[in-house]
Amino acid sequence: MTGGLDLPAAGGVPPRRPSRRLEISFEAFHEFHARKWLEYARLHTGDALGAEKLTQAVYQQLADHWAHVLLQPSVDSYAWTVFKEHIAEWFLNNGRSTAAAQTAALTAVARVLLRKYGQQLALLDDRTGPRGGMSRLPERQCDVVVLRFVIGYSEDRIGALLNVDATVVRSHARHAKRRIVAELGGARGPYEEG
Incomplete structure (x- = not known):
């Protein structure tokens, strides 16, 4: 290499x-x-x-x-x-849409969040499914949640990749989580924090 x-x-x-x-x-x-x-x-x-x-x-x-x-x-x-x-x-x-890719990536995020928060997110797949609100996240929010929850980068490293401060990364993650919660009908839980 x-x-x-x-x-x-x-x-x-x-x-x-x-x-x-x-x-x-x-x-x-x-x-x-x-x-x-x-x-x-x-x-x-x-x-x-x-x-x-x-x-x-x-x-x-x-x-x-x-x-x-x-x-x-x-x-x-x-x-x-x-x-x-x-x-x-x-x-x-390859004639593929980026929306389909984002949906696949966010499905992986949903699985990770389900493992982490158990029953609190059990409705995620049923209510949002592959075409739900998660698939409509802005690209930056999608990248943040994939890089953080699936790939396992720290907020600081994500900030370096996206050329933003770690506080912006936390903000993107928080907004993405809120959007997911909104898709679940406003349910509240620890997954909504920070």
Whole structure:
């Protein structure tokens, strides 16, 4: 994966070997995100092989331009944008709608919340189903709840990926939970907190 860290040099000069530090920093980035981004892609595409190819293409693009990536104000946010662009391209190339992908991802969120809160959310699948209010969450709220409750990122890491403060992440999560509760007819419970 790190063999692609060679960047074309200006003026036709052959590319230099990347520094070992570049390789190490990319390897660390890849190691930290690889499993989680693969799961995110799998949830959204519904295709394990497609998700694997998609994430490999993302990491190859990032590796090929890693020196440039490191110059960005936020490496995580820049890389996440590249990742989301690859996902959008996958949907376009495969004739799939992003709404269907969001529904699949939010179904996984519902399962996690059901395990966590048990009977308090037992009505979730019956009342919202795949076409309920959860599928109409704004993209940022959807990303936050998927990244937090299914993928397992911390609020700080989600903030770094989305280039927002952790308080904004908490706000998105809170609004998404309220929307889910509203779909349940205003039921209240601990899942509505924070």
